[in-house]
Amino acid sequence: MQESRRTRKKTRVTSLDIAHRAGVSQATVSRVLAGSPLVNADTRRRVEQAVRELNYKVDRHASSLRTQRAGTLALLLFEDPTPDESHINPFFLAMLGSITRACARHGHDLLVSFQQLSDDWHADYEDSMKADGLILLGYGDYLAYRGKLERLVEQGTHFVRWGQVQPGQPGISIGCDNHAGGMLAGRHLLERGRRRIAFLGDASSRFPEFFARYQGCDAALHEAGLAMAPALQVDADSTEEAGYAAARTLLARGEVFDAIFAASDLIAIGAIHALKEAGRRVPDDVAVVGFDGTPMARFADPPLTTVVQDTSRAGELLVDTLLKQVRDQPARSVMLEPTLDVRASSGR
Numbered sequence: 259m260q261e262s263r264r265t266r267k268k269t270r271v272t273s274l275d276i277a278h279r280a281g282v283s284q285a286t287v288s289r290v291l292a293g294s295p296l297v298n299a300d301t302r303r304r305v306e307q308a309v310r311e312l313n314y315k316v317d318r319h320a321s322s323l324r325t326q327r328a329g330t331l332a333l334l335l336f337e338d339p340t341p342d343e344s345h346i347n348p349f350f351l352a353m354l355g356s357i358t359r360a361c362a363r364h365g366h367d368l369l370v371s372f373q374q375l376s377d378d379w380h381a382d383y384e385d386s387m388k389a390d391g392l393i394l395l396g397y398g399d400y401l402a403y404r405g406k407l408e409r410l411v412e413q414g415t416h417f418v419r420w421g422q423v424q425p426g427q428p429g430i431s432i433g434c435d436n437h438a439g440g441m442l443a444g445r446h447l448l449e450r451g452r453r454r455i456a457f458l459g460d461a462s463s464r465f466p467e468f469f470a471r472y473q474g475c476d477a478a479l480h481e482a483g484l485a486m487a488p489a490l491q492v493d494a495d496s497t498e499e500a501g502y503a504a505a506r507t508l509l510a511r512g513e514v515f516d517a518i519f520a521a522s523d524l525i526a527i528g529a530i531h532a533l534k535e536a537g538r539r540v541p542d543d544v545a546v547v548g549f550d551g552t553p554m555a556r557f558a559d560p561p562l563t564t565v566v567q568d569t570s571r572a573g574e575l576l577v578d579t580l581l582k583q584v585r586d587q588p589a590r591s592v593m594l595e596p597t598l599d600v601r602a603s604s605g606r
Contacts, residue, residue, distance in 0.1 A: 271312045279308035330367040331580060332389035333357060336396040347496060348524070349550045349569070350395050353420070356573025357393060364581055366390075391416030391580045399464045404428060416583040418576055422466035423591045430583070431591045432575045436467050439565040439596035440474020443519045443547045446563070446598055448482050450605050452517035452545050455479065456490035458504040458529055459521025468521040471549055471565075475519050489513050494525050501528025509536050516544060517604075523548035523555045523564055530558060530603065545604040551597075560602035568594050 273291070277284045282301060289297050290305040297305075308314075335350065354370075361368040369389055392410070394417060397403040407428040410417050423433045447455055459465070461472040476486040490513055494504035501520060505528065508515070518533075520526035526548030530540055538544050540560060548555055551566030575592055582589040 271314045273314075275312055276305060276308045276314055279312060280304040329365070330369050330389045331361055331391055331393060331577065332369045332371060333393045333395065334371050336372075336394075347396060348552050348554060349496075349522070349567070352553070352569040353395065353573050353576075356570045357577055358573075360574045360577035364577065366577075366581070390584045391418070393417070393576050393580060394419035394421075397421070400466050401464050416580060418580045418583070418589075420572060420576060422470060423593045424466060427591075430579060430589055432572055432579060433467070433591075433593055434567040434572075434596050435593045436470035436596075437474040437477070439549060439567075440471040440476075440519070441478045442474075442596060442598045443471070443549070443565055444475035444478025445481075446600065446604060447517045447519065447545055447547060448478060448484075450517075450541075450545055453484060454490065454513075454515040455486065455517045455519055456492070456508055456513075456515040457486060457519050457521070458492050458494045458501060458508070458525050459496075460493045461491055465521075471519075471521055487513070490515050494521065496522040496524050498524050498528035498531075501525030502532045503528075505529035505532035506536075509533075509538075518544060518546045520546065520548045523550045523552045523558075523562060526562055526564070526603075527554065527558050530560075530562075541603055541605040547604050551599060555599070555601070558603065563601045563604040564599050566597045566599050568596075 273287045274284050277287045280287070280301075282305060286297060286301060287305055290302050291309075333354070335346065335354075358368055392415060397419075400421075404427075407417075407419070411428045418430045418432060421431045421433050422436060423431045444455065455475065457472050457475065459468040459471065461469050463469060472486065472491070479485050489511060490508065492504040492507050494500040501522075501524060504525065505518070508518075509532065518526070518529055520529055526546050530546055533540055533544055533546075540546055546562065548562050548564040549567075551564050551569075555562040555564045571594060575594075579589045579592070
């Protein structure tokens with residue numbers, strides 16, 4: 259009876275079995291399972307076919323002990339001021355879904371950690387084996403944030419962040435071509451006959467994404483022999499409340515303007531509320547364009563024209579780029595091209 263049970267007991271499939279079935283070495287099987295680029299396509303196909311035929315499952319715990327990797331990526335999401343208790347910029351919610359799916363495709367777990375910028379978030383995750391690398395989403399003042407990025411570089415931490423790609427930056431970034439997005443907005447407003455374009459959002463090196471959007475819009479105006487007027491720029495964080503307050507400040511200055519380019523959709527939606535309160539019609543009196551392409555832009559009143567960032571592709575690139583670093587493969591910063599979604603807020 260005992261022998262019968264032993265006979266019926268299912269034998270665990272090992273990487274040695276895969277190697278025998280595929281006609282390769284066990285080391286080659288390990289390279290294929292680790293995603294090494296050193297294995298040629300034909301060999302990779304044979305190993306992957308053997309894996310499917312034998313229904314091989316990777317022992318994640320044993321694998322992490324051998325490679326000294328956790329099999330986990332950490333997403334550090336920095337809190338934003340929001341009217342609810344989520345403290346998450348809505349723009350990052352769509353990206354979060356894309357990052358999660360990309361991790362699943364690569365067989366990695368995702369640790370999501372909410373951080374405050376004042377915290378010691380640049381502590382070394384890799385030495386503690388919490389995660390193989392970090393994805394950073396959201397930050398406040400870039401000049402203050404940069405020092406912590408430099409610390410990550412000094413520690414040899416694998417990390418990638420969503421943000422402006424610029425010369426001399428610490429580490430690798432995946433970001434939108436914000437200057438090109440600003441040009442899309444500026445050219446669109448010019449095509450609608452607008453000439454006095456206000457900008458709501460910080461236009462300084464402290465907020466490089468916003469600054470690049472401002473500069474892009476200014477470049478579009480220069481093509482038409484015009485320029486952004488300093489009196490029509492008002493600082494604003496990326497919240498509806500800040501957009502509302504910035505638009506009220508702009509109105510109080512008494513300057514003539516016929517369009518607003520807001521550095522984010524949230525700022526734009528808040529500005530529209532302030533314009534309506536002041537009796538300004540959107541888009542008849544003032545055309546409004548936002549930036550980000552958040553779902554809520556479709557449901558603004560009127561629906562908001564916005565520069566769209568590809569959050570789906572961004573999430574994939576953040577994960578792919580980080581895993582290249584973890585595997586000691588070449589990785590580089592990438593800028594994604596934005597598009598313009600035209601709706602009623604800027605006229606049709």
